[in-house]
Amino acid sequence: MVKAHQLRTEKKGALVAKLTELRDELSQLRVAKVTGGAPSKLAKIKVVRKSIARVLTVINQTQKEKLRKFYRGKKYKPLDLRPKKTRALRRALTPSEKKRVTLRQQKKLAHFPARKYAVKA
Numbered sequence: 001m002v003k004a005h006q007l008r009t010e011k012k013g014a015l016v017a018k019l020t021e022l023r024d025e026l027s028q029l030r031v032a033k034v035t036g037g038a039p040s041k042l043a044k045i046k047v048v049r050k051s052i053a054r055v056l057t058v059i060n061q062t063q064k065e066k067l068r069k070f071y072r073g074k075k076y077k078p079l080d081l082r083p084k085k086t087r088a089l090r091r092a093l094t095p096s097e098k099k100r101v102t103l104r105q106q107k108k109l110a111h112f113p114a115r116k117y118a119v120k121a
Contacts, residue, residue, distance in 0.1 A: 002051045007058040019055045022048055 007015060026048045032041045071077045101109070
């Protein structure tokens, strides 16, 4: 069985080699299953499948992490690296867009400020 934290320390080439090795082992175990192999081999199929999944997960996570680092600070990012949020939140105005005021509104605010009333205590 392969541990994920051990896989994270390895390079991508080593991980790909490990993956091909595990896939070969899985194909051999499946052949053994068809030919009527030992029960210990049949039980190992599940372990090998999970190990393959772990290796693929580590490869994908490291790849995504590198992409995040590459696109950090750039103006445009791939869709899968952008925050998901909700459709409405993604389409909402940004704070700077919300603050913008038309020239007409600026004049109106300058010439007719909000009235101040003295309230008797």
